[in-house]
Amino acid sequence: MPANRRSPCPVACTLDIFGDKWTLLVKRDMLLGRTQFTEFSDSPEKIATNILSDRLSKLVEHGLAERHRSDESAGRVSYTLTSKGKSLKPVLRAVANWGLKNFEGTEARLTPK
Amino acid sequence: MPANRRSPCPVACTLDIFGDKWTLLVKRDMLLGRTQFTEFSDSPEKIATNILSDRLSKLVEHGLAERHRSDESAGRVSYTLTSKGKSLKPVLRAVANWGLKNFEGTEARLTPK
Numbered sequence: 001m002p003a004n005r006r007s008p009c010p011v012a013c014t015l016d017i018f019g020d021k022w023t024l025l026v027k028r029d030m031l032l033g034r035t036q037f038t039e040f041s042d043s044p045e046k047i048a049t050n051i052l053s054d055r056l057s058k059l060v061e062h063g064l065a066e067r068h069r070s071d072e073s074a075g076r077v078s079y080t081l082t083s084k085g086k087s088l089k090p091v092l093r094a095v096a097n098w099g100l101k102n103f104e105g106t107e108a109r110l111t112p113k
Numbered sequence: 114m115p116a117n118r119r120s121p122c123p124v125a126c127t128l129d130i131f132g133d134k135w136t137l138l139v140k141r142d143m144l145l146g147r148t149q150f151t152e153f154s155d156s157p158e159k160i161a162t163n164i165l166s167d168r169l170s171k172l173v174e175h176g177l178a179e180r181h182r183s184d185e186s187a188g189r190v191s192y193t194l195t196s197k198g199k200s201l202k203p204v205l206r207a208v209a210n211w212g213l214k215n216f217e218g219t220e221a222r223l224t225p226k
Contacts (some may be wrong), residue, residue, distance in 0.1 A: 006157070011141050015135075
């Protein structure tokens, strides 16, 4: 087992990447087609910019998102999902479905399965 | 929208309960049939007892687990899942399935769907 793993449990390994209040919300925004830092920070949960920077770097580091720099607009950076990142959709769906059933008045923006 | 919600998004509301590295692991252990504090703290991830106490209280507070005190053995407390708690199984399955695909050498102990 790699030294940085808590156990051979796939839930524990996944939570080491996504076990926080923000990472899956950034993934949600990417699955909704958002690509720009300002689009993520404009989401209604109002993620702090230092947390957003950290989570985007983590997603890139783990191969879940790619960072692109446009030559035309210097400094303009965008983020897109990799296929590994897109494969998280069933996790987000399960989380969203549970939330829809258990929190009155919540609304999903991801297409339900 | 209740004042303690970050947004009407069901993912955000769910992460407000489970968005950490430990809560879903305690739920995993409960779904595996464990009921005792020492059983949870003996899991291979070695959760600290203060974190475990906090997460168990949070699960009870949110109606996902019930605390039982046995009359026969004073001070002996056990925890069981409520039906709301059991309804988290699809979330754990989705997380476990993603982990199994993306972390080499991981092994699931929950029955796969």
